[in-house]
Amino acid sequence: MSTPSAVPVSLAEIARIAGVGRAAVSNWRRRHDSFPSRIGGTDVSPQFSLAEVEQWLRENGKLKDVGGREFLWPRFEALGSRDESGLAIAEAARRMRFPRTRTASPDLSAEVRQLVGEAAAMGRAEGPRETFEFLLQRWLETHVRQLSTTPPPLATLMTRIALAASVGEPAEGLTVFDPACGTGHLAAAACQEYDGPALTLLACERDPALAALTTARLGFVTEGRDVRTEIVTADALREDPFAGAPADIALCNPPFNERDWGYEELATDQRWVHGLPPRTEPELAWVQHLLSHLRPGGSAVVVLPPAVASRRAGRRIRGSLVRTGALRAVVALPPGSAQPHSVSLQLWVLRAAPDSFSAAAPVQDALLVDATDFARPGTREPGPDWAALSTFVLSVLADLDRPEVTPPEKAVRVPLLDLLDDQVDVTPGRYTASRSETTSVELAASWKELGSLLAGLTGHVKQLSELGFETGSPQTMATVGDLVKAGALTLSAGQQPPESGTPSGDTELPLLTVADLLMDGTAGGLTHTHAAHAIAEEGDVVIAGVVRAFRAWVHEGPPVALGPQLYALRVDPEKLDAHFLAGCLRAPANGRQAGTHASSSSRVDIRRLHVLQLPLEEQAAYAETFRRLRDFETLLDRAGELGRGLTDHVGDRLAAGGLVP
Template sequence: VPDPIPNAPADEELSASDIADLAGVSPSAVSNWRKRYVDFPAPIDSTGRWVRFRGEEVLEWLTANDKLPEAAGPSTELTSIDDVLEEVVNRTRATHDPLESLAVAGAFAATLVEPGFYSESVLADLSELVGQELGQELRALEGTEDLYSNLVLAEEWDGYEEIADAVLRAADRISTSTRNNEGTTPPEVADFIAAAVAPSLGEHMEAKGVDPADVTPDAQKAWENHYWLARSVYDPCAGVGRTLLRAAQEHDDGDWPIHVSFFGQEINPGAARVASLVNRLKLAPLGDGPTDIVVGDSLQQDHFPDRKADLVVAHPPFGLRLPDGLGDDPRWILGNPGRDGSFAWIQIALSKLSERGRAAVVVEPSWAFRGGPSRELRAALVRQNLLDGVIALPRGTFLPDTNIGGLLVLLAKDRSNREPPREPGEVLFVDWTLPNEVGSPPPTAGQSFDGSFWKHCFANWRDVGTAIASWEGHLLPELTEEFKASPGPAYFRGAIEEFSRRHEDQPEVVIQTLGNFTSVNFFTEQATYEDIANNDFDLTPKRYLAFHSGFGQGAVESFEEESNRTVLIAEEATTTAKATVAAMKPLAAFYAGQKPDRAPMLRLTTLGDLQAAGWIEMIAGRGTGRTTDTAATEDTPLMLTSSWIREMASGKAPETHNLVAKSAKIPQDSLVKPGDVIFAIPGSDNGQTAVWTATKTALGAALGFGLYAIRVNVDGGEPAELTPDFVAAWCRTGHLSHQVHKFSTGDVLPKLRWRDLQRIEIPVPADAAAHDWFTKQVGLHADLRTSHKKLSMLVENLSAAESRFFDSLIASAEIADDERFGV
């Protein structure tokens, strides 16, 4: 990880934030000192973004002006290890690096634990870890000896674990306070990684209380063939050791000592010291298993060139671009990564694997879809059968306090000869951004994954072949057959209720089975090489999960049920607004007269096919050269933005009008014409697609970033049934928003690539009767809107009703396609 931000040593350079931490004030206070005191130390170099000061000068000025926090007097109140460690770090902040102080303080606390069987070897290792005799090192931290007098610790192993946990918590606090969180991996991220690399029986059959042979044949198969435990674990960017520790814990069954070796590198000396301490304390019962974490930059030099590992884990720093001079590294087994830091870490992991080795590396989301050399390296991963899985992590897990979730890339060298064997391209894509429980909100970075229902789905797919969540849900085949036998999605809810009633004597099995069904059908998807190649080796998980955006939105109702629902709403609204009676009665009669056997038929095609046939034109917004300059000339086009479209779609009048800068050159055929159906890509909230049909007021406007327009060529011949009104109604459905979310790239500013826009499926009326049905529906709605501007109950639900009708008909069309092709 990057060099640590110095916090006190006099020979280091300090930023304004470091000075604030050192003095215990806010950065704004430091800014005021610079303005108020003429003798405040001058910065070393004011050019560039970061201003630095000489640590010696700053420390001297803070001391002379009494700006350093006063040291607390001897304490007789501190009895918890958390309080003691925090006090030691605070007292020594002006003279020592906080992580260095923390490591020494934690090691000294371990000497106070009641000795036991493991103590002699543990204390010998700790003395070596801190680099000096513990007593001498502690005395160097002047004024801290008194803090341990009332410390209460558990005996031996429990005491060591208590200290290790407290050291990790203190390291998290230090990381946050110094604004350098790249030195520590959040607990939830370590949980994600550990869950993915765990053996399929990592849950130990509910804490080793169940014989696998008594559960399912799959469990027996896993026990016999896949209970593989790593004997060596490596982390090239170890931080404070949490990821290394959690991965190791998943490979210890707890019943007998497993001699596992742990090794890694860490560029931050203080973090490396903490990692060595924590891992030795936590792994004390493993006896001979050594912990070897050295200080060094893994990108520049491999300190363990001759050592291989059964398991490699890595949570690298975010957005790292590689320096020059690394092109001929023998570890680049797939190719030169160029400036791509993520591919450097992936290849470092691969180069360290043993013959049966596995690896897990966290990368930024853009790694999955970047073009150029990165695309070729992704293709090489797939073709050489090294890629095992890609898991989408919740937002904020890769880079805390942001919307960036990250991807967990799973690698393996034994895919072709393990059980079950995997061919190149047989990759499992998993989405852990969806709710941990059905009906709950999506997880965020601050939520621990350790107890999540879904955490073993990847390991079970890898080792058994099915991405189930739990061995106890063994009724999955029965439930799956019931869903296949259902006439359509509208009947799924009834199938679940009937299944639950039939097995009401096994409520836990029912819950676990429903969880397995959700895991297999919603959270995961096994791709083929053809699937990945067709997506141009874009490895974004949501591209492969068919029901990604539909999760939690409920089943699609049948056409008959939607008609009945709309009839009821229309009839209720008729009694509340006399002004709408004349327009509403024919509408109610229209829906009441619908019968399932006379439902309009749709056929599915793609936007690209319609464009190739000349039936539509597509326009993608550029968003280049936007300005709010009111002095722009009258011929300067209006720039439509996503927020502007959303307000227009909701019936509001946008207040801000952005103009295209004079320097921007936008083709005339890309400017908006009346009748263009414009939709805005949903943001990170995964909301509904905003749709607006352009009027004369937008004539000649340009589309901003994230906006797309479909222009129907009404004079272009077949299909005459395709109209702007029809396209606009479809754009409001979940059918489009699900595809947009699936194909879009980027978290902060999502967009659709042109080739993906062309791949989007769109329904068109199958015949003139279907066209007439939709035309009449739209006409009746228009009459109602005209007759009564104040929206009644029906009018408020028009868009939703149209969307539901579309969804029910699209579901019928998809089922018809499946039946036609024998699916």
């Protein structure tokens, strides 16, 4: 495959091509005079010729098992236009599946058609579906600010909810409808989750590039199956291409907050059974559009921003949806479930009744689920624990039509009359919070626990207050660096594991980072043994070498990999007591003298930390006192946390009245 020299690549792209970190590429650039010269960009973000980079990497043996896809993507990216590159990837996918097809899209230039041909040839050699998914993922990452996609775990969850919520059997196979399909994540999930016969996928997308990519994706997903797909490029609200076509389930992640959705020209549209959506409520237009396409008993699941559940402008439509039983459930998701990642999005579960306005409809309540707590533990970036979230939501919604079943905590059945007030607010947190009010039994248990903690603190206070200290006698100190040289301990520094592949048979380890320590101290990531630079085993001393999180402790439990700015010290048990060492290291004055104090993110020089020099037999008494001091601190933290919680709960109960004299 020829690589045009005009295609620019950044340091990050070179690192990805070579399968190394960006720091390694910067190091090559400094150390090797033969490294290609910059052809563009800036000194901070330089760009290089892809052809020259490829030649240099091959000549210097820097290419590992990297396929041609890594060299292929920069050429697509160099096309510049989002639409042109997207259409080119879709056309390449079509040529991969149908190699004998000679016709190409007339919208593509001769240069792009040549690139499409080379990509198709590579796809047939390295795997058509894998090559397409690689190019599509890179395209989505490049244009992430312009596109809003549905993450695959969310698409799978939505599909499972819709299949479970639908009542009645489809007449002839299953028909799935998505009027704003994007790049086809929801339709692909429906195809993967449905294992019955005769599946029909109806999808619509107004962006031609996205519609073409959906067609390409579904071509691979449905290969070898009895699936009929129809993807149309159109604005589904303004010109519905599937008007009158009933669907068994509908899935949708519509565009948010679009004011120009067709308010004027659609004012008398027959789809607005529950009322004309206000100009500022386009999401409620999508909700009614989905309902208009459902067969009797069919279900829809739609992703919506949380404001739709409570905005004053939409209360009349929400009231009609609730009153008629069309809105069966609302699920509040953790932040990070989909774009925009900072918002706790919601899933609305809708169902079309045999007669939407039948007074005999058995629906008496709506199920509201607050799943916002199912975030990944110990991580700074927002995002859900998909396995736990899916299990919880599916288990709750399994009893959607069983009013006699009491939902678990964080879920509540709200009678329709309670929802139909002046606000018609269907935000789950508004109702689950009142349900989770602390009971008298729980308050009594908390008071009892606090009493036990205070008794334990009293015991520690008595013993610690009796400690005596000699004054005036200088003590001999040694640094961690001195102890390493003397062989009393070994020091290992944690690092960020590379994003390289995993050898077969390699085991996973929890990955602890400084960010985890600043949250709850629980390892929030995973890595593999081959990628871990430092592994703390039971009995090792772990140190956080950054001022804002400085601490030292003896690790207990299974092995854990350490991230950047964390260190593992393994002691020689004939020379050092691990608890004695940890107690000396974690002294606040020790961290202050070894840190730079330029900012809270300044590093602590671990080798400069001081350790008291004592014979091993004398270290035991210090180690026991250090342990007692640590236990005292733990009890103090727990008592403070429990005391603050009791203050809040009792304050709420008092403010609600009902105090017994």
